[in-house]
């Protein structure tokens with residue numbers, strides 16, 4: 001067991017041969033229950049309902065959804081893929097995984113071969129995260145970091161993207177403390193990231209999302225480290241709502257800003273952030289907390305769940321292919337092709 005193996009003990013996505021078992025992220029941290037998906041439609045529903053969430057994890061789940069469709073009704077594969085693709089719009093890992101499965105189908109893969117492909121997508125994601133952990137941690141030089149949303153084992157095949165860098169940074173003595181924003185309205189930071197950090201014994205404190213600028217002013221954090229749902233060809237990055245304001249506050253306070261994401265999150269076909277579809281979810285998610293209504297009946301809400309951080313506010317994009325400092329189209333093209 002190396003130093004990093006003591007971190008990262010959770011897995012969100014489990015293949016069981018004829019069904020997909022997902023750790024129900026709606027119920028964490030107080031209940032550990034699983035949802036069994038027995039069809040591609042079940043998987044699409046689980047993605048829509050946030051049973052499974054996080055860009056890489058939904059791509060992996062969708063790949064297994066294609067396997068279920070191939071096992072049950074190969075003649076309906078195209079329909080299943082369309083349904084899975086429509087489950088959430090922003091994270092490009094979903095479309096990337098489905099396109100990879102489609103290429104295997106076009107090459108004549110049967111359900112067994114498609115299972116190999118889905119397994120490869122899952123395994124490669126874990127390996128990418130471990131590698132990005134080292135690359136990202138090498139940029140750190142000690143002190144505190146702030147993260148947003150959940151980018152850990154729960155959001156990926158394991159280890160995590162931004163949280164992977166944090167795990168590697170803590171293991172290497174490059175991070176003394178982690179602050180996690182609670183991430184309203186769905187509380188991925190409060191419910192999921194704090195759960196992972198506490199399990200790993202990493203020194204961490206939760207902050208209200210609205211405390212971030214004040215935290216930066218105090219000098220307690222040297223880096224903001226976040227994941228991504230889609231990185232456009234010029235480096236503009238879509239991530240959980242609130243990321244953009246963190247980047248603005250970081251720039252103002254001289255705090256560095258790092259995006260960590262595998263190449264499956266890079267979308268070179270979208271020129272810049274203006275072309276990224278931002279998911280709008282049910283206002284009800286914002287009108288209450290943990291299922292209890294907190295806002296007067298008759299009130300409405302606007303609930304975009306992602307925003308776009310311009311490349312000009314990003315100090316480094318860390319991928320498993322390498323690190324891009326001060327990202328722009330030229331540097332992105334050099335690493336990812338046109």
Ligand code: MRU
Nearest residue numbers: 053054055149151155227228240
């Ligand atoms: O709505 P979610 O929970 O799926 O949003 C997740 C995020 O925004 C993550 O930061 C992103 O997907 C990267 S996860 C490694």
